[in-house]
Amino acid sequence: MQISRGTQAVVIGLGAAGLSTVRYLVNRGVRVRVSDRRAVEQIPPDTLAFLKQAEVALETGGHTAAFLAGADMVIPGPGVPLDLPVLQAARKQGLPVLGELALAAGQYAVPVIAVTGSNGKTTVTSLIGELLRASGKNPFVGGNIGTPLLDYFADPQGYDAVVLELSSFQLDLAGAFRPDIGLLLNISPDHLDRHGSLEAYTLAKQNLFRHQQLGDRAILGADDPVAAATPLNPEVGRFTFGRAEGCTARIADGRILLTLMAGALSGKTEYVLSGTTLHSSVNQLNAAAAILAVTLAGCEQAGIAEGLRRFVPPPHRMAEVATIDGVRFINDSKATNIGALEAALAGCESPVVLIAGGRDKGSDYSLLREVVGRKVKHLVLVGEAAGLMRAALGSLVPTEAATTMEDAVRRAMTAAASGDLVLLAPGCASFDMFSGYDERGRVFAECVHQIGQERLEA
Template sequence: MTEKNTITPGMTAAVVGFGLAGRAMVRYLSGRGARVLVSDARQESALAESERAVLSSCVAELECGRHSADFLSRADLLVLSPGVNPAHPAIAAVQRTGVEVIGELAIAAPLLRRPVIAITGTNGKTTVTELIGALLAATGRSVFVGGNLGTPIGSLLLDETDYDVVVLEVSSFQLELSGAFVPQVGVLLNITPDHLDRHGSLARYAAAKMRLLQGGPKRTEAVINGEDPQLITALPPQWHGSAVRFGTHPDAAASVDGERLWIADAGGGTVYDLSGAALNTVSGRLNSAAALLAVKRFEIDPTLAQQVLVSFQVGAHRMQVVDDIDGIRFINDSKATNTGAVSSGLSQAGGRVVLIAGGKDKGDDYRLLRETVRERVTNLVLIGEAAPQLAAALGDLVPVHYAASMDDAVSRAAELASPGDTVLLSPACASFDMFDNYQQRGDCFVAAVRRRRQADQRQAVAS
């Protein structure tokens, strides 16, 4: 990877936030010869041994338990981890003195010499990113797949592999401070309310997403959901005639028709069949259409692409069917951290649903769930800090029950469900009030369901 950026030996760079992305960035900056400061909101006693090892080898000074202007003002440059709000008073104060504040995408922008496909949207980002990676990898290309989905951008900068293509999932948090980052292909899947506790309004959240297209039509090929009203409203005027669209309309460049996808091409079009595939859901078909358009320039053989679509498996915590116990289906949709994702999950679940929801509030308007809840949910089991807000928004529609833990929630939901029903964990909230992340929340749900299965088996043996 060719290196040419603003990081120079001897400069002082402060990394704010020492999570996965922050640690990778610390290692990169240190390797470039920068004097690295780290500011993390956690207490030092909470740091793991692996984190302490990075600090010991790469960091000159450490601040824990807060972000202070006094500490950060010692740096020539602030590099914010995605989870750190640029509006934090200490960061804003330092920025007013003229210190540049950027994110990991801004650091990476001048280093990316290979084609970059970047994917954003409220829901579906991870699936589409992984599917694009799988389609490209099937051709024998060397592909980096990362960003917001787990492998941080800093790891790409540390990696000496000469990748053919870079595929990045990017969040609104990352795009806020993306600097001169301009992908060759930018995929915008959808926009529904999310992270309003940070962005302040849906309009500002949408504007952050639109930074994906800041390079303009001459530098970025835009692939967009042509039927998403919030996305179309936020789309800058210069893109209305140039963006490539997917959806259910027959005139779309990628059109969904039942279980089949039609991709327009010079020869008229190519049809893909998703029957029997894990992607054969309402959202899965749209995600597949977006992915196929994103890789169109790479001229992947249709037969090979069809094989990838049929064999692709959606990752854990996204409408993951865990078990069927006594005719009750248990589904883990822990990644559904906003109302749009919950509505989609309820629609895909079909039939009668006992919904487990709640967690740490992100400023979403839970009243947006009223229509879907009224149609599909028989009982609502609530967990976490946002339980009162969810009850206030939905409690007049269905019976509400409260649970103190995931085990309690699964037990209550199973008792409320009847054969043929689905118990769905689809929280509409972040996980950080009770869990480390949405993965741990989903794992706890899966473990609780499995314990219930084991209890049923023991009871059957005893009888």
Template structure:
């Protein structure tokens, strides 16, 4: 592949983290690299500096058709839709168009454990990484978790286990990417602002299996009906996880312990009492991680040790502080309604819920039942406030806030001792923040100001 790329003209579409990382990898391999982004020069000052240091060509402000027409290979950043007219034209003319994940996989050494799903990806990816480190494996974690997979290529070896979080966007252009172990945690409605239908979104997720063979392993959620439909199309060996039912191969919860089963052989890996993470959804995430870890031969004792020590990851049901008996939880990563439902299920009652942001084509009425049962007050924030207010009208008292500081203040005022203030927005963050991490940090800063008032 190195020889094939040397001197070839490669266009990177998108100048975000993965695009820059892909550009650097290709530059090192001797390709003639150019990067195209339609954002302005002012918005991309830092990124342009990175490219200039390496003497990599770039264009900003618009995607020039001639840049696509002259490229031998086009690498698409996950934030760029394949519907882009220039990409559609390139595909029609037979150009090879691939994702950054596909590019990385052509150079990455070692095993790959790929994790996708609508919710729980980062927690499960992080936990698998921690388990394997505890068990003595040489581990790298990357992908949609904030570390471009192409940036891990140079540090990989035949002994490496690469644990990779994968979004639906990253799985759209993968002609050969083939994880040794592929996990799909769940598939629920999300990103309908980018996909024509739920079916199209689900298919993008299921692409994780498309290049696997019967030598590879698939790990699926036993309770997710969407994952039952394509079983005949999945050629890899299938394993399951469940928090509700016993499975023949994989991990399940028996009411007391998480059990790993292969045929007639069962082993209790860890008791629920030893787990720090809240919520049934996290029990499922842990069951998925246990399954993946056992399939690559991690010892059960090491798995239990790592799970016991694991406290979760930032912006996922993260306990920020307790003020006057009121607990503040940051679940900024809850960017769709299903994630918000799972967050609500983690608490029995007394929730003041902060909702809102940029709508992704969601139906917020699916939240109605749990809001009625467990939420005492709603605080709405961001572009979707009016839509949410309309769809959830009359269920519980509702306030609209103009900033995160105001949302946190309103929530604190409405909460009583023993209550929970929960940021679980059910929306994207891009209306007011750079990303969900920025939103989560803003919430935590607002809580800190409440503590210091």
């Protein structure tokens, strides 16, 4: 989106993305004001110093409609609820409410690969970045993965591609943004507390493809019926990955079989995942999606194979923590919705003692009954959603509640036998007990290691 100098913008929320938005706008001569719900004492001093130097007005302690006076646009951060009264007031005044993606639309000077889905986004985004680097390219990797997507414009020189992980929150306000290659991995119920329904959440994800045009490509997870049925503009190239016959990137016996019929890219290639960190059933899907994306971006087999060999998945995703008395402990703290929990359990071959729970996101836990009944021998519940999960699943397996993560790990160890697997896959957000899924995963690992040390010393 082109913005003229002298435009006045109000940014709502001063998180990492909000601060990046302020920098982006200031560098384009926009007159910026920022409203944040925190008290001024809670805002980092270096942030306050930047705002003062850039002559950015700051409202703290909440958001008021009066602060919008004279604004030409309002830009909420991705984590800002869209039903905030100040945003409702903006809409009533006829002010455009834009997201960071809308600002970036049409501004990237290099091809954009964008990844969304309920589960696997970070792994696929990180893997695409690694495969591009192994192929001799220099990608900017950002978005929901940690580096704000507008940070690209602070120093765009030298990048060959942009790889973005995008959440439904970001895609809610995507504007005219369109990726050259867009990936929708899967759809399962998540963030229903924000979107209100699975249908609304799905539509937000599908915004990724809304403005694609001739020459653009869409990659869809064929194993997921909702993702596979995503409508596309007729001139957009449709490609699929999954386990079914006919997929462009098909998973078979731990290999990825890639068949392309796209001009210069036409041909068949094969990638073997044994000996890599991507051999699990979940990561086979992630690998297939990433391989397909970078092949469409022009990478060749040798570079892709090297990238697969050296890739290390992000932490807290089916990560081995320890084996104690024959019991394996697996940290999948990033399983923050029921789709991720279901996928984690589906890939387990040993009897599972499951640690689950946290802050509810409006999920229907009864959807887990089939996989829990088939895979789980004992269930330990934590956090605010424990009661809801017990009501939905407690009749299937022995179930108990724990008050802390240490209590949960000890109860799980007691319930497990040699050959079992203790799996932390919460299926919920972490914010009732932890600052994020990463802290939850670290605390889980610390508790496991403490038990291991106690066993050694006994």
